Amino acid sequence: MAINRTLALVHETELARAVGERVMARLMKGSVAQLLPPRAVLFEEGTEPEMVHLVLSGRVGLVASGGTDHEAVIETFGAGSLLVVPAVILSLPYLVSGVVLTEARIMMIPAASFRRALDDEPALARAVVDMQARHWRLLIEQIKDLKLRAAPQRLAQWLLRELGAGPGTVLQLGEPKRIIARRLGMSPESLSRAIAALEEAGAIHVEGRAITVVGRRALEMAAGGMTNTRG
Amino acid sequence: MAINRTLALVHETELARAVGERVMARLMKGSVAQLLPPRAVLFEEGTEPEMVHLVLSGRVGLVASGGTDHEAVIETFGAGSLLVVPAVILSLPYLVSGVVLTEARIMMIPAASFRRALDDEPALARAVVDMQARHWRLLIEQIKDLKLRAAPQRLAQWLLRELGAGPGTVLQLGEPKRIIARRLGMSPESLSRAIAALEEAGAIHVEGRAITVVGRRALEMAAGGMTNTRG
């Protein structure tokens, strides 16, 4: 049962579609799938990469401690994502750790065989270019948020982006708020207050892990620039 | 200053070395080189990409305004860098603007021909993968800085990284401090204070645009975390 399910999931990934049957089969040779519980660590900041991780289900976060006391969540990824290829490609130590957030099925591809495939399978290189391009844009957006928007604006911006993916007005949070707070570059307390502010403004309504956008217009205003005085 | 000079510069780029004579010649077909003064805008946030920009000399910054009143500098790039390939690859609007910081010679490659070459020249795709991987790491380091380090720590961290590139102890700033401040995610005033603090701590000595590291140990203390240089 596990094998069937895993293979099906592998097939559904964007990577599989992009590189085709043969290359995917080659990548799978020597790879293993694992079902991991929350808090499992896939790889650790500062260590040399030995595997490439393909997320088949669940959610995984890139977490950085960087020598300081607390941790930052850089980004979280869901099914279909190929994790932290840069470290593998360059054979350099990871800059972040990979942590399972919700029970996740992970395909682990040996780094050496991934690098070899990258060199002699043009389709793989081409697919990786596209993936990296998309990931780059995620980070750029995030840096823009961090450098020129205040905490409540960042939340509003994030909500709009998450919403953009699905056309509904209800957003089911897939991660604890603590994780989202750190992803947004703020403390959990500040996230609480930012959420309260958006409710106050009539932009959203929150019930536990479900956020309903009741005023898309108000939400866009809050994301824009007018949050809490001080132009 | 004419064709010779430009061709020589093109040859010296990492890209040229990676993809070889033939592919580089193909990319150059239809491309034009331009010598641009400071404040010249290569491309603008929100517009569709029409060119890929290869920096041959000088320095170029990626700047974002993101709808808010002030601007943030995302990153600056020098000779050999290929700018904002992601937008071109994905045919999506730029997330940032490209602005010349110090007089720069730029090779402009038509986006369409770059995309075509990317599809049928494996060497190019492979080279782009490596470049994107290095750029990804720059952004990751930056996000870590922004999320878990205070302003003076970010400066110390940045100094150590800039220093890592060359083995000396003197750092000649290639950009006005105002630009560096925005790259570090702080106001020019805060940068001034951060510099003063590092001098106070006996870590550096500043004379105009030259920063001398007089206490590498003290500087590392101030950075307060591990620095993983290399690209």
Next chain:
DNA sequence: GTCTGGACTTGACGCTTGTCAAGTGTCTTG
């Protein structure tokens, strides 16, 4: 049922940092 632990909220407080404003120095311009 009560107890306990975890996720989240709320309040109080202080540090960091951005903003506004004035001051210094240098380079250019008339």
Next chain:
DNA sequence: CAAGACACTTGACAAGCGTCAAGTCCAGAC
């Protein structure tokens, strides 16, 4: 030489946000 422009510094001040601490709510254990 004076006037202006510009880059940077310094000081005063308030806002934003993180931290500490308490409080609420809820699920699971017993």
